[in-house]
Structures are given as C-alpha cells and as structure tokens.
Amino acid sequence: MLTYLIRRLLAVVVMLVVVMLAVFGIFFLIPKWTGVDVATMFAGKQSDAAALDGIRQKLGLDDPIIVQVFDFFKGILVGRDYVSAGDTLHCSAPCFGYSFKTEQAVWPILADRLPVTLGLAVGAAVIWLLIGLAAGVVSALRRGSIWDRAAMGIALSGVSLPIYFTGLLSLAIFSYGLGLVSNEYTPIEESFPEWFSGMILPWLTLAFLFGAMYARLTRATMLEVMGEDYIRTARAKGVREPVVIRKHAMRSTLTPIITLLGVDLGALMGGAILTETTFSLPGLGQAVLKAIGEKDLPLILGVTLITASAVVVANLIVDLLYGVIDPRVRLA
Amino acid sequence: MNVLLANGPLQRRAWLVIPPAERGCSPTMTAPLHDASAETAPVDPALAGAGDDAKSIEGRSLGRIAWNRLKRDKVALTGGVVVLLLILIAVCAPYIVDLLGHPPDQHHEDAIDPLFQTPKGSLGGLSSEHLLGVEPGNGRDIFSRIVYGARVSLLVGFLSAVVAVVVGTVLGALAGYFGGWLDACISRVMDMLLAFPQLLFIISLISVVPNEMFGLTGTGVRLTVMILVIGFFGWPYIGRIVRGQTLSLREREYVEAARSLGAGRRYILFKELLPNLIAPITVYTTLMIPTNILTEAALSFLGVGVKPPTASWGQMLSQAVRYYETDPMFMVVPGVAIFITVLAFNLFGDGVRDALDPKGSR
Numbered sequence: 001m002l003t004y005l006i007r008r009l010l011a012v013v014v015m016l017v018v019v020m021l022a023v024f025g026i027f028f029l030i031p032k033w034t035g036v037d038v039a040t041m042f043a044g045k046q047s048d049a050a051a052l053d054g055i056r057q058k059l060g061l062d063d064p065i066i067v068q069v070f071d072f073f074k075g076i077l078v079g080r081d082y083v084s085a086g087d088t089l090h091c092s093a094p095c096f097g098y099s100f101k102t103e104q105a106v107w108p109i110l111a112d113r114l115p116v117t118l119g120l121a122v123g124a125a126v127i128w129l130l131i132g133l134a135a136g137v138v139s140a141l142r143r144g145s146i147w148d149r150a151a152m153g154i155a156l157s158g159v160s161l162p163i164y165f166t167g168l169l170s171l172a173i174f175s176y177g178l179g180l181v182s183n184e185y186t187p188i189e190e191s192f193p194e195w196f197s198g199m200i201l202p203w204l205t206l207a208f209l210f211g212a213m214y215a216r217l218t219r220a221t222m223l224e225v226m227g228e229d230y231i232r233t234a235r236a237k238g239v240r241e242p243v244v245i246r247k248h249a250m251r252s253t254l255t256p257i258i259t260l261l262g263v264d265l266g267a268l269m270g271g272a273i274l275t276e277t278t279f280s281l282p283g284l285g286q287a288v289l290k291a292i293g294e295k296d297l298p299l300i301l302g303v304t305l306i307t308a309s310a311v312v313v314a315n316l317i318v319d320l321l322y323g324v325i326d327p328r329v330r331l332a
Numbered sequence: 333m334n335v336l337l338a339n340g341p342l343q344r345r346a347w348l349v350i351p352p353a354e355r356g357c358s359p360t361m362t363a364p365l366h367d368a369s370a371e372t373a374p375v376d377p378a379l380a381g382a383g384d385d386a387k388s389i390e391g392r393s394l395g396r397i398a399w400n401r402l403k404r405d406k407v408a409l410t411g412g413v414v415v416l417l418l419i420l421i422a423v424c425a426p427y428i429v430d431l432l433g434h435p436p437d438q439h440h441e442d443a444i445d446p447l448f449q450t451p452k453g454s455l456g457g458l459s460s461e462h463l464l465g466v467e468p469g470n471g472r473d474i475f476s477r478i479v480y481g482a483r484v485s486l487l488v489g490f491l492s493a494v495v496a497v498v499v500g501t502v503l504g505a506l507a508g509y510f511g512g513w514l515d516a517c518i519s520r521v522m523d524m525l526l527a528f529p530q531l532l533f534i535i536s537l538i539s540v541v542p543n544e545m546f547g548l549t550g551t552g553v554r555l556t557v558m559i560l561v562i563g564f565f566g567w568p569y570i571g572r573i574v575r576g577q578t579l580s581l582r583e584r585e586y587v588e589a590a591r592s593l594g595a596g597r598r599y600i601l602f603k604e605l606l607p608n609l610i611a612p613i614t615v616y617t618t619l620m621i622p623t624n625i626l627t628e629a630a631l632s633f634l635g636v637g638v639k640p641p642t643a644s645w646g647q648m649l650s651q652a653v654r655y656y657e658t659d660p661m662f663m664v665v666p667g668v669a670i671f672i673t674v675l676a677f678n679l680f681g682d683g684v685r686d687a688l689d690p691k692g693s694r
Contacts, residue, residue: 015524022528026536156682160675162626164633164649165667172656172663263527273531274630278653288532289634292539300536307529315527 008319012312017073019308023301024069072097072301096305097298099291106302110284114306116185117283119195120202120275121268125261127207128214133257135211136218141245143223151215158212167205167278174201185281202279206272210264217260221253228252255326262318266311401687408683414676422482429476434462436480437641440471450659467651468659477643478669484632484644485673488558489625495563496624497617500570501609507571508578509601519575522568530565531630537561538636551642558631558638562624570616574609581605611688618681622674629670645670 063071074080075095091098096106135155139148175183181201186194225231226249234248235241273285280286284303291299402408421428429435440462445452450468459465463475507518541557581587582605590604631637632646640647645666652663 015527018524019528022533023536026533026540156678157671157675160622160678161671162629162633162646162649162667162674164630164653165663165670168649168653168656168663169667172660176657266527267529273535273634277634289535292532292535293635295539300532304529304532304536307532308527311527311529 008316012309012316015312016305016308019304020072020301021069023297023304024065024072076305096302099299100296101291101294101299106298109287109299110302110306113282113284113287115188116281117269117272117276117285119188119199120206120272120281120283121265123199123203124206124210124268125265127203128209128211129261131207131211132214133218135215137222137245137250137253139215139219140222140226148219152219155212155215158208159216161209163205163209163274164278166208167201167275170201170205171279183279185279202272202275202281205278206268206275214257214260218253218257221256222249225249225252251326255322258318258321258325262314263311266314267307269307269310398687402683405683405686408680408686411676411679411681411683414672415680418482418673418676419486421479422486425479425483428479432463432473432475434473434476436476436643437472440466440473442471444469444471450655451661464665465661467648468655468662474648474662474665477648478645478665480643481645481648481666481669482673484555484638484642485625485628485670488555488562488628489621489677491559492562492566492624492628493617493620495559496566496620497570497613499563500567501574501606501613503567504571504574505578505601505605505609508575509582509597509605511579515575518571522571522575525565525568528565531627534561534565534627534631535634535636538631551638554636554638558628562627566620566624569620570613573612573616577609577612578605581608615681615685615688618677618684622677622681625670625674625677 071080075091075097077094079091079095081090091105094107096110098105099109102109135151139151142148171183174180182194182197183201185198188195231244231248234244239248269284272283273289275281276283276285277289284306288300288303290296291303434440444450444466451466451471462473464478465474466472467474467477503518503522507515538554538557538561541553582600587600587604590600595604628637629644629646629649632644633650635647635650637646638644648666649663649670652659652666655662
C-alpha cells in the first residue's frame with residue numbers, strides 16, 4: 001500500500017514536470033523555430049531595443065531553457081527573486097511568476113478565480129451525478145420501456161449538443177426571455193441568492209451535458225454487470241432483488257463512474273473554458289483563455305499546472321477509492 | 333468524451349471479429365470465426381428469418397450478419413442517411429450556393445435594419461431569398477455560410493479521426509504485440525496524454541502557430557493544425573483499445589499456429605491481427621468523428637479555429653453571442669446544424685457498435 005502510494009506520487013510529479021515542459025515548449029520553442037522573438041511577443045512590436053533587453057534580463061529569457069524551467073520550479077516550491085536594474089522583487093512561494101500583461105503576481109489572480117470555478121464544477125457535479133446515475137440505473141432496470149427510450153433519447157441529444165449552444169439558448173429563454181434568473185456572476189460573499197441565481201443556469205447547462213454522458217455510461221455498465229455470474233449467484237442464494245441491485249450491482253457499476261468523475265472534475269478545475277465563456281463567469285477558464293490570446297505565459301503555466309495537478313490528484317483519489325467501493329480490487 | 337463511454341464494455345470483446353473469408357486471409361484465421369458464430373447463432377434466431385440469404389444455413393460471415401443487423405436498425409440507418417446527405421452537401425457546397433446565388437462572404441446591407449443592425453423582417457430575415465435569414469451587422473446569407481461551414485466541420489472531423497486511428501492503431505498494436513519496455517513507454521505516454529488538460533493545450537498550440545506554415549497560409553494552416561492536434565490528442569483512446577485487443581489476440585491458437593508455420597512478425601501483425609482489430613476500430617472511429625466535430629466547433633467558438641471570413645459553425649455561434657437578445661435566430665441555425673450533424677453521427681455510430689457487437693447493451 002505504502003509503496004503503491006509512493007509510486008503513484010512519483011508518477012504525479014513526473015506528470016506535472018512533463019506538463020510544464022510542454023507548456024514551456026509551446027511558448028518558447030515554437031516561436032524560436034518560426035523566428036519570433038519571445039520578448040517582442042510580450043512587450044509589443046513597437047518596443048525599443050532597451051526595453052526588450054530589460055524584459056529579457058528581468059524574466060531570464062536569455063538563460064538556457066533548462067535554467068528557466070528550474071527557476072520556475074524553484075519559484076513554486078520556495079519562492080524566487082527577480083532582479084532588474086538593481087531592484088529586487090521577491091515573490092514568495094507558491095510563486096508562479098508575474099503576468100506579462102498586467103504585471104500582477106499570478107498566484108493571487110488564480111486564487112481569486114479558483115472559487116468561481118470550484119463552485120461551478122462542484123455544483124454541476126452534484127446535479128449531474130444525481131440525474132445521470134438515477135436515469136442510467138432506472139433505464140437499465142426497465143430496459144426497453146418507454147422511460148428507457150425517452151431517457152436515452154434525451155441523453156443522446158445531450159451529448160450531441162455543444163455546451164455553448166445550450167448555454168446561449170438557456171440564457172435567451174430563462175434569463176432574457178422570462179427574466180427568471182440573473183445572467184451575471186455575483187460573488188457568494190456579496191449575496192447568496194444573487195450568486196445562486198447567477199449560477200443555476202451554468203450548473204444546469206454543464207449538468208445536462210455530463211448528466212447525459214453519465215446516464216449512458218451508467219446504463220451500459222449496469223446492463224453488463226446485471227449479466228455477471230455473481231449477480232446470478234446472489235439471486236440463487238435468495239437475496240432479494242432490491243438488495244442485489246443496491247449491494248451487488250451498484251458497487252461495480254460505480255467503479256467506471258468514479259473513474260470518469262475523477263477525470264472530469266479534475267479537468268473542470270482548469271476552468272470549464274466553454275461554460276465560463278458562454279456565461280461570462282470570471283473563473284480560471286476565462287482567465288486562461290484571455291492569457292492564451294495575449295500569450296501571457298506565466299498565467300497559462302499557472303492554470304495548466306493547477307489543472308494537471310487536479311487531474312492527477314483526482315485520479316489518485318479515485319484509485320484509492322476503488323478498493324473501498326469494489327472489494328475485488330486490491331492495490332498492489 | 334464520447335469515446336470514453338464504450339470503454340469498459342468493449343475491451344472484453346476480443347472474440348468480436350470480422351470474418352477472414354471476406355478479407356482473403358489465411359485459413360488459420362478461421363479459429364475465432366468458429367467461436368464467434370457459435371456464440372452468435374443462437375442469440376439471434378429472429379435474424380434467420382429476416383435476411384434474404386437465410387435459405388442457406390452456412391456461409392453467412394460475421395460482416396454479413398452485422399450488416400443485416402444494421403439494416404434492420406431504422407434509427408441508425410436514418411443517422412447514416414443524414415451523414416451521407418451532409419457529406420454530399422459539403423462536397424457540393426459551391427454548386428448549392430451557386431444555385432441560390434448568395435456567395436457566403438457577400439454582404440447584404442439592404443437586408444439589415446440600419447438602426448438596430450439586426451436583419452429586417454421576422455425570424456432573422458428569413459425569406460425565400462435568404463433561406464435561413466441573414467447575419468446581423470453585415471447581412472451575409474446564413475444558408476450559404478452553413479453549407480460552407482459543413483465543409484470545415486466534416487473535413488476536420490474525418491481527417492483528425494484518421495490521424496488518431498492511424499497513430500493509435502500502429503502504436504497500440506506495437507505496444508500490445510511486442511510488450512516489454514516498448515509497451516511500458518507507449519502506455520505511459522497514453523496515460524499521460526489522457527490526463528492532459530487537452531482543450532487548454534490545443535488552444536495554446538494553435539495560438540502560437542504562425543500564419544504561414546508547410547507552404548500553406550491562413551485558413552489552410554489553421555485547418556491542418558487543427559486536424560493534427562485534435563488527432564494527436566485522440567489517438568490514446570484508440571491506442572488503448574487496440575493494445576488491449578492485441579494483447580489478448582496474440583495468445584490465440586491461430587496466431588500461434590501461424591507462428592509455428594514460420595510466419596514473420598509483419599505477416600502476423602498485418603494479416604493475422606489487424607483484420608481482427610477492424611471491428612473495434614470501426615466502432616471507435618464512427619464514435620470519434622462526432623467528438624472531433626464538437627471539438628472543432630468549440631475551437632472556432634473560442635476564436636482559435638478557422639479564420640474569418642471562412643465560415644464555420646462554431647465561429648457563427650461565437651458571433652451570435654452578441655446578438656442572442658436581439659436576433660436569436662442567428663444562434664439557433666448554426667447550433668441546430670451542429671446538433672443534427674453530431675446526433676446523426678452518434679446514432680449511426682451506436683448502430684454500428686450494436687451491429688458489430690451482439691452482446692451490446694441495446
């Protein structure tokens with residue numbers, strides 16, 4: 001168990017380093033190949049040579065890429081100092097550097113936006129798990145019934161609709177047309193009802209897409225599981241059907257669901273880019289999309305690393321949960 | 333994401349094969365066919381009376397059985413017909429647009445209300461002249477843009493699936509067949525790619541790609557990059573399936589028989605294993621295309637897809653964001669276009685899966 005954990009944690013670290021290298025590669029190597037000076041990318045094409053030199057020196061752009069990566073890593077763990085023209089700027093851990101555009105420290109920006117994304121993802125996940133699991137299980141048990149057909153028809157539509165279209169449609173109908181809910185984000189500290197009113201459409205939109213996926217997966221897994229030998233054994237032993245479903249079938253049905261949930265929640269931590277764009281939610285996704293447009297590397301690196309860590313940590317938790325949910329799984 | 337759905341159930345179906353008879357393969361390959369037909373024959377008694385060729389008991393290959401099953405699946409067939417129609421529309425886009433006489437980039441200021449910048453008339457300027465209305469602001473014909481947008485969607489959807497399938501099949505088969513360190517490397521890479529924040533990376537990558545590349549400019553570059561990048565992030569899904577299948581197939585008696593007869597690695601990989609991988613690969617490809625179409629639309633929606641004025645559905649939706657209050661039609665048309673396309677592919681893909689896989693969940 002302990003060796004398993006250590007091995008997994010090592011894998012997490014490797015994963016994060018690779019993700020970081022990939023982002024560095026995209027934003028430093030590709031411009032190099034194509035002959036674009038990174039410093040002009042950040043300072044604007046009109047800047048004079050002295051300004052460009054200053055930027056290069058301050059950000060360490062003239063250092064070898066290895067040194068830059070190392071500095072960045074060091075910054076996250078213990079903080080780092082930026083030296084330029086005699087001034088020293090200390091950036092304490094976790095230091096993700098300073099935004100090239102706004103010159104603010106990246107970490108506070110991210111910390112500011114994290115609650116929005118977290119609220120969106122968790123709220124939506126609660127809804128889609130409830131809907132998806134219930135619809136999937138009932139569909140599997142009443143296979144071929146009207147309920148099954150209707151639920152699966154809706155689910156198939158759900159996975160075929162782009163989220164920004166359902167989002168816009170729901171905004172046009174429920175916010176603009178009927179005036180039922182707000183189309184603006186209000187922080188939860190300011191006013192809970194306002195926050196709720198602004199979040200309900202994003203939640204439902206996101207939950208519609210994911211609920212549809214989970215319903216399909218739940219149904220398919222459940223049908224598969226109900227055909228397994230151990231279910232027949234349980235029935236043969238005289239276990240009543242509700243107990244067979246709850247205690248025997250549900251457990252193994254949950255395994256792939258939990259797997260998917262780990263990946264999805266982790267990925268959403270990096271910002272549900274499309275949902276946040278559609279509903280103008282000031283979350284991580286919106287921040288990173290803007291940063292990508294402005295080629296603001298430190299911000300992109302920050303969000304990417306947060307997402308990647310969220311995904312790998314979620315996967316780790318999921319793997320540990322397997323043992324609890326499914327007694328057949330033994331971690332080695 | 334769609335691709336994940338069939339993940340669990342499919343991996344266990346190694347016996348699911350396309351018959352060697354149809355592919356002109358060596359007789360050693362009949363081993364799995366016997367398994368499969370023995371398993372399927374009693375499962376499907378209705379089929380015996382349904383097919384035209386039911387008079388003869390033997391000689392129905394699994395491919396034929398699957399085709400018969402697909403033929404009876406009206407929903408899947410409808411999806412297939414819609415897919416064919418869409419391909420036809422995309423291929424004939426210039427002729428269709430010529431017929432109606434509104435090039436996709438032509439502005440129609442006369443159809444726009446100068447005060448509100450919205451189309452004149454109801455339902456977004458819908459008329460016999462402009463079948464689906466005109467865009468607010470510049471009055472471009474929406475029907476023409478939708479027709480041309482189909483080209484982008486289908487092109488990226490198909491070609492990126494091809495990239496994913498080729499890379500996934502090759503690497504998956506290599507990993508599964510040779511095992512050892514090669515398998516370890518490829519598997520780690522696949523795990524890593526699956527845990528990557530994909531959309532983020534795709535957007536980042538495309539945003540740094542210059543305007544001229546590979547001797548292409550503008551839209552050509554964006555299309556190529558989108559196809560390569562979407563395909564690149566899609567291959568691990570196929571790769572994992574192929575690896576799993578290859579792992580179990582290479583232990584089969586018929587592979588052993590071929591090996592003992594002196595068959596080389598290449599022969600075994602291409603003539604013995606690959607034909608047996610066709611079924612799962614087909615299923616995954618058909619289900620991967622709609623996902624790719626959605627990704628392309630999402631990229632265009634976020635402004636990193638094809639460049640304007642080239643029409644694409646996602647890009648039209650992103651423009652519609654500004655008009656959802658004043659001209660909702662502008663948002664509905666491209667949205668419905670994406671929906672119909674993706675739904676048709678999904679219906680057809682589900683049908684193909686059920687047809688190739690008699691134990692399926694429907």
